[in-house]
Amino acid sequence: MKLTVFGATGGVGREVVRQALAAGHEVTAVVRDAARLGVPAHDRLRVAVVADLTDEAALEPVLTGRDAVVSALGAASNKQARLTPVAGPAMGAVVRVMERTGVDRLSAVSAAPLGPECPEDGALLRVALHPILRRVLRDVYADLAVMEAAIAASAVRWTVVRPPRLLDRPRTGSYRRALDANVPGGKVIARGDVADALLSTLTDPSTVGHALGIAD
Structure with missing residues (x-):
């Protein structure tokens, strides 16, 4: 597939780029600073510098003719998210340009706290620790x-x-999944396995239109 990867300089995004290239995909890595990508040059890797991810005109060249988009966008800290939200504004622009350019498959990383509580988790997690987080x-x-x-x-x-x-661990390929739910007792997961999940869902029609909880 021809993939466009957003958030390619982050821990998950960099793993997505590496795994996608290893699987034979053609990758356009969208970055603000090409020096931060940290992935060796490859004949199937194109690095595209886009300073403003809400600039739809700048997004069109990196999306036109692609088969799918993988997003690893997200703020690096709560302070950054408060001062300059990243994922929300950028994704609004990305999906609009995807619609215009005919790119119709998207896999995006979010976070377990946006999913429903697991009844199987203990009261300490559900009533105390999760609300604090x-x-x-x-x-x-x-x-x-x-x-x-x-x-x-x-x-x-x-x-x-x-x-x-x-x-900050590599892919194991061994992790649990839960469709439209969080994984019971799921506390951690390797960044490499998050990248694996993002890529594998692209060819898994059962996940279309759903949130997928994952965890070790």
Whole structure:
């Protein structure tokens, strides 16, 4: 496939680029700073510098003629999300340009706290720890909620992937999935496995129009 990857310089996005190239895909990595990509040059890798991801005219060249989009966009901190939301505004522009250019498949990373509570999780997690986490990172999650709303309102075939806390570890290929739910007891997952989930959903029709919870 011909893929466009947003958020390619982040931990998950960089893994998406590496795994997509290893799988034989053609990748356009959209970045603000090409020096931060950290992926060796490859004949199937194009690096596109786009300073403003809400600039729809700038997005058209990186989306035209592509088969699918993978988004690993997200604020690096709660402060950043509060001052300059990233995922929500950018994704609104991305899906509009996708609709105009005929790119109809999207896989985007979000976060487990936007999913429903698992009845199987204990009261300590559901009543105490999870609400604290949502409060501490409320601006990050608010930005992701705007992103999810923009995706759901679009005409593209989408999947949202919701991981718990990310670990800087490579792909294992061994993780649990839950459609339209969070994984019971799911606390962590490797960034490499999040990238694997984002890519694998592109060819999994059962995930279209759904959120996918994942965790170790």
